[in-house]
Amino acid sequence: QQQVRQSPQSLTVWEGETAILNCSYENSAFDYFPWYQQFPGEGPALLISILSVSDKKEDGRFTIFFNKREKKLSLHIADSQPGDSATYFCAASASSGSWQLIFGSGTQLTVMP
Amino acid sequence: EAAVTQSPRNKVAVTGGKVTLSCNQTNNHNNMYWYRQDTGHGLRLIHYSYGAGSTEKGDIPDGYKASRPSQENFSLILELATPSQTSVYFCASGERQEDTQYFGPGTRLLVL
Numbered sequence: 263q264q265q266v267r268q269s270p271q272s273l274t275v276w277e278g279e280t281a282i283l284n285c286s287y288e289n290s291a292f293d294y295f296p297w298y299q300q301f302p303g304e305g306p307a308l309l310i311s312i313l314s315v316s317d318k319k320e321d322g323r324f325t326i327f328f329n330k331r332e333k334k335l336s337l338h339i340a341d342s343q344p345g346d347s348a349t350y351f352c353a354a355s356a357s358s359g360s361w362q363l364i365f366g367s368g369t370q371l372t373v374m375p
Numbered sequence: 376e377a378a379v380t381q382s383p384r385n386k387v388a389v390t391g392g393k394v395t396l397s398c399n400q401t402n403n404h405n406n407m408y409w410y411r412q413d414t415g416h417g418l419r420l421i422h423y424s425y426g427a428g429s430t431e432k433g434d435i436p437d438g439y440k441a442s443r444p445s446q447e448n449f450s451l452i453l454e455l456a457t458p459s460q461t462s463v464y465f466c467a468s469g470e471r472q473e474d475t476q477y478f479g480p481g482t483r484l485l486v487l
Contacts, residue, residue: 263392294473305379305478306418312378351417361472362433365417 265289266354276374277329281339283369285352292354296336296363304356308353309350310337341370342373378402379479381466390451394421395451396482398466406469408476410434411462420466429434430461455487 268288275281284342292374298306298352312319312326312335319326323342328335339346380400388394400407405426410418420433422441430441438460440452449468452480453460467476 268417275447296475298478303480304469305480307478308475355473357473362420362423363418363476365419367415367417 265292265364266352266366268350268352268369269368271367272370272372274374275342277342277344278344279342280353281342281346281373283337283339283350283352284334285336285366286332286334287354289354289356289364290333291358292364293357294337294355294361295326295328296353297324298351298353298365300351300368302364306351307352325363339371342371344373344375347371347373379465379466379468379477381479381482382483384480385483385485387487388453388456389487390457392456394456394484394486395459396451396453396466396484398449398451398467398479399447400449400477401447402446402468402477403446403449404468404477407443408467409439409449409451409470410465411435412465412481413462421451421464431438435449450477452469460467460484462484 267286296311297309299309300306310321323340325338349368349370351368353363355361407412408423409421424443442450469476
């Protein structure tokens with residue numbers, strides 16, 4: 263049973279467009295949602311994160327929108343650049359539990375110049 | 376920024392053989408983690424540790440052992456490697472459970 267789901271599996275956008283990556287979860291106890299970015303041949307690295315008390319988190323061109331009622335969140339990458347081409351993982355954890363991170367299966371983003 | 380290194384970076388093993396993957400972190404983080412990454416599954420937690428001498432089972436511990444002999448080092452041991460353990464393995468560290476996890480570059484393991 264996959265507790266964190268991501269869609270689409272792969273996404274291609276043109277340079278300058280906004281890429282939208284989706285994530286949903288099942289466990290109501292999840293209250294921390296980091297997004298990790300992974301380039302080929304490297305380990306994942308934290309990109310941006312949000313706590314469930316917020317419905318939006320911005321960091322430069324990257325924005326997380328969070329809908330607690332629907333158990334959904336999305337990562338928006340504005341003005342996408344070819345250097346943003348990577349795999350993005352949504353993850354979730356619960357402060358009431360072990361804080362263990364549960365990862366989604368990832369979205370592979372390609373930004374065409 | 377945390378520095379996490381893994382060795383070897385690539386490994387070919389035979390079925391039934393013993394494999395040891397090593398991880399070292401230099402930022403004195405308490406927590407360390409071993410994940411495997413497979414297409415369609417994202418990252419799945421195998422074992423983790425809260426500090427030297429401790430190891431805990433993650434979501435998929437079967438077929439794996441872990442060892443944390445020191446704050447800096449965390450090893451993943453496959454006593455009897457099987458082809459189903461062919462994967463990319465990532466080590467990560469973090470100060471506290473709720474903190475950012477810093478990942479190493481990964482070890483690509485092929486079990487023939």
